[in-house]
Amino acid sequence: MRQATVSIDREALQSNLNRVKQLAPQAKIVSMVKANAYGHGLHDCLAALNATDAFGVACLAEALQIRDVGDQHDVTLIEGVFALDEMPIAIANRFEVVIHQQQQLDWLIQHQDAYQAQGLKVWVKLNSGMNRLGFKHLEIIAIIQDLQSRGFNCVLTMHFANADRDYPLNDLQVQQFLEVKTACAPILASCCNSAAIYKWPELHFDYVRPGIMLYGASPFADQSVDQLKLTPVMSFNAAIIATNQIQAGEYVGYGSTFQAEHDMQIAIVSIGYGDGYPRAYSKQNYVSINGQAVALVGRVSMDMIAIDITGLNVEIGQPVELWGKQRLVDDVAAANGTIGYELLCRLSQRPQRY
Known part of the structure; x- marks a missing residue:
């Protein structure tokens, strides 16, 4: 059997x-x-996260997957419902919705009695500068106050555009959020994602919304998971399926982009972009064998990669960690000019999962 595996460490989660x-x-x-628990597998992660207060998902379909396995935690649809006919389904399953545009607000009011009968909070999103979703601060106060007058229990929420770094917009976003919170008091509040949880303890308020940190990857480009006291949850592994001795001047892989400068031994590993392993990298990329960094050579193909095992004592069938506790997904992502979130989320279903 092809030895390409994804293993989920529930204790780490x-x-x-x-x-x-x-x-x-x-x-x-x-x-x-x-996004299927950031690519980790929703069903595999729910039980390990049982001690959470609630779950957050992007859409109704993801929320229903939680109910399908019998989990009755509170669930928030962070993009709200996408159509009027989704609202009664959300209410029947006790999903709380985010309201970020007028049409959703109209749908909520149409279902006011049923929504309030379930005791559900309504999350109202402030667009404080990210300019994706939400009401601007000059209009959201009137919207929240109207909802409060109708008897809705509201949560003021927003999302930072630059929580992972110092940036002038951060101060503006915080200022607008606090202005709205004060004007609409008393009101529940939530604005902290993973990076903001670390960066602004004074802004934790009533709810925090951890994402990437739960899965043991860093929300910061300049801080490792070890520094943040997090543990990688996913181990992505494959195995050596062949070895080749090549001479100086010979090439490896598609496009002959790698030419050996000296005699070397390479190994072929049973993984590729068909499994979700990234093809393009702007810096030298590595895998880990027994905790030792081993360089990739040549292009990543659909099913295989080549690595430089010159001077190493390895054999066919040897396990290779693509990312996990030794070769961090954040480091693989950095070599590929992207972020760990993307690599985790875009894994295919091809590798066997444990």
């Missing part, structure tokens, strides 16, 4: 959730499990 609790002990936790 629980440990990372506990890290959130240490950092934000007074806030409730909405664990983000959208």
Whole structure:
């Protein structure tokens, strides 16, 4: 059998959730499990995250997957419903919705009695400068106050555009959020994603929304998971299926982009972009064998990669870690000019999962 595997460490997931609790002990936790739990497998992660207060997903279909396995945690649809006929389904399943545009607001009011009968909170999104979703701060106050007058229990929410770094927009976003929060008091509030949980403890408020940190990857380009006291949850592995001795001047892989400068031994590993392993990298990329970094050579193909094993004692069938606890997904992502989020989410279903 082809040895390409994805293994999920549930204890690591629980440990990372506990890290959130240490950092934000007074806030409730909405664990983000959208995009199939960031590629980790929703069903594999729900049980390990049982100690969370709620789950966050992007859409109704993802929320229904949570109910399909019998999980009754609170669930927030962070992009709200996408059509009027989704609202009664959301209400029947006790999903709380984010309202970020007028049409959704109209749908909510049409279903006011049923929504309130379930005791559901409505999350109202402030567009404080990211300019994706939400109401601008000059209009959201009137919207929230109207919802409050109708008896809705509201949560003011927003999303930082640059929580992972110091940036002038951060101050503006915080200022607008606090202005709205004050004008609409008393109101529940939530604005912290993974990076903001670390960066602004004073902004934890009522709910924090950890995502990437739960899965043991860093939300910061300049801080490792070790520094953040997180543990990688996913191990992506394959095996050596062949070895070749090549001479100086010979080429490796499609396009003959790699030419050996000296005699060397290479190994072929059973993984490729068909599995979700990234093809393009702007810096030298590595895998890990027994904790040792081993360089890729030549292009990544659909099913295979080549690595330089010159001077190493390896054999066919040798396990190779593509990313995990030794070769961090954040480092693979950096070599590919992207972020760990993308690599985790775009894994295919081809590797066997454990």
